Amino acid sequence: MTGKCLDGCRIVIVEDELLIAMALEEILQDAGATVVGMAGCVADALALIEREDFDAAVLDARLDDERVTAIADALEAGAKPFVFHSGYGPEHLPSRHRHRPLLRKPSDPAAIIRALCAAIG
Template identity: 45%
Template sequence: MSHSALSSLTLLVVEDEPLVAMSIEDTLEEMGVRIVGPAGSVSKALGLVESGGFDAALLDVNLRGERVDAVADRLAAGGIPFVFTTGHGADGLPENHRGRPVLPKPFTDSDLVRALSRHILSAGA
């Protein structure tokens, strides 16, 4: 996977932990990925989804105790590919989206790049 393939992406980042969000942003911006967000709440994420302007999303499953099910549902309805991030395993995923790709926390920069390459670029984003 080349960095140039990722550089064509605009990615919505939904993450409530500021240090994790900054790390994701730093890693991806170094490769030319444009970032929308990060959104640290479901309401902010839904607003960004409505505004559009991104190709795919990275969704933390739990935002300060609030589940991202509504965000995942909106993305799926719009045909926008996304990868969940979670430290709780597949059992913590929204029931309607258990088949979606998951990037387990904690993850490394290379894990993040691999997940986006495998699940987002291969989906045609």
Template identity: 40%
Template sequence: MTFATSPARRSILIVEDEAMIAMMLEEFLETLGHQVRGVAATLTEARDRVRDGGFDLAILDCHLDGEEVWPIAEMLDRADIPFILSSGGAMDEVPAPFAGRPMLAKPYTIGTISDILAASGEK
């Protein structure tokens, strides 16, 4: 099966605490023609990456090693950087300001990633 690469290449920050999932997501994104600008596995790493910038979209795992990712979502929102939420569990506890954000359910497939990137609009 082949997937069309996006006409606009995006630079993407991955915030994911499970190394194998982060590596798979990075491979899918690169296959789709995007560039991964960094991977953060903790809230501290994610804060540093967001402060450093250099990306135009983030994919955020909602739960990082027992901590919720909402402070990072707030930073991205203030910086006007779009983001996609990700979770392997139920997401009925998304804070109201982020409830309308695109949601990527685990386990990922390259097709679902392609679709959510297309639906989130080209920037």
């Protein structure tokens, strides 16, 4: 897996399960991306999005008991491409963001890279 489309890309990971976040970080780094930050709750994710310059994000569809609608809206408002990465189905995604790519956990590393490359365009 070369992931050349991710070479030099700066990615944000929003995931509440530390082991999954660390696995995503490794997958993205192996594909040439730089993970500029990780967040595990809505407030931290919104602060991260506000302060960091990045190219795309991987967003869990649910953070503990918090809905991620505000995060998805902030990413969209900033014209930042993102993909959902979740154990939940599309019915659990924010309704106005259901057109976004959804990767089901556990995801194949190559599928994660392909989805991000497609989202980045």
